[in-house]
Every structure is written in structure tokens, then in C-alpha cells.
Amino acid sequence: MKGMLFALAGGFFLTFQSVANATISSQIGTWQAAAMTQWTGFVLAIFLVFALRDRSYKQLTQVTPLYASGGLLAAFILFSNITAVHRMGVTLTISVFLIAQLIAAIVIDGKGWLDMTKKHVGKTQILGVLLMITGILVLKW
Incomplete structure (x- = not known):
């Protein structure tokens, strides 16, 4: 049940983020909006890691590079999403x-x-x- 609630929340947040990103990109550009979104997400995630006192970040060196590069895909996902919202x-x-x-x-x-x-x-x-x-x-x- 918890998984379903998180999935629903993620879907709602993704939709709101798509709208916000499209609006931001109209003002500052698509790649700039993608960078801003990535940066603010990174800042929040780092804050939460320290606020929750989660020390598993010490194992970052054990993550396979292929999976560690997943964040790179987010830039293209954001660009694609922003562009699609503007067009469709x-x-x-x-x-x-x-x-x-x-x-x-x-x-x-x-x-x-x-x-x-x-x-x-x-x-x-x-x-x-x-x-x-x-x-x-x-x-x-």
C-alpha cells in the first residue's frame, strides 16, 4: 500500500514539475530550466541526506558507473519533457x-x-x- 501511495505521489509531482519546467523554460530557456531543476533537486536531496543522518553515501564508490551515470539521463529527460509540453x-x-x-x-x-x-x-x-x-x-x- 505504501508503494502505491509513493507511486501516486510521484506521478502527481512529475506532472506538476512538467508544468513548472515548461513555464520556467519560457522565461530562461530549456537547458537552463533543466539545469535549475537538477540543481534544486540536488540541493534538496543533499539536505535530506544530512537531515535524516543517512550515512550510506559513504558507499558511493561501490556504485557501478553505469548506474551512477543515471543522473545524466535526467538532463535529457527534462529537456524532452519541457519541449514536448510546449509542443503538445x-x-x-x-x-x-x-x-x-x-x-x-x-x-x-x-x-x-x-x-x-x-x-x-x-x-x-x-x-x-x-x-x-x-x-x-x-x-x-
């Missing part, structure tokens, strides 16, 4: 992002990539994504 609006952008995430997740689960446990991907998962794509087409018209 918030609803369509979030919908298409969700489909892209689901497709990537199905491939990662099905192949067991990135140290994930390999999971069976069945017809129902594929049908679910196809139904969501149909929903996006309905949203677009």
Missing part, C-alpha cells in the same frame, strides 16, 4: 511519456536487463499497453 500540452506529453516508460519497463522485465529479475511478459501486459495507446489516440482527437 501537458496531458498528451504525460500520456506518451507513460507509454514509453511502460514499453521500456516491459522490455527490461522481459529481458532481465540492468540487474533486474527476469519476469514473464504475457499477452495481457502487451494488450494493456495497446489499450493505453488507444486511449492516447482518443485523447489526441
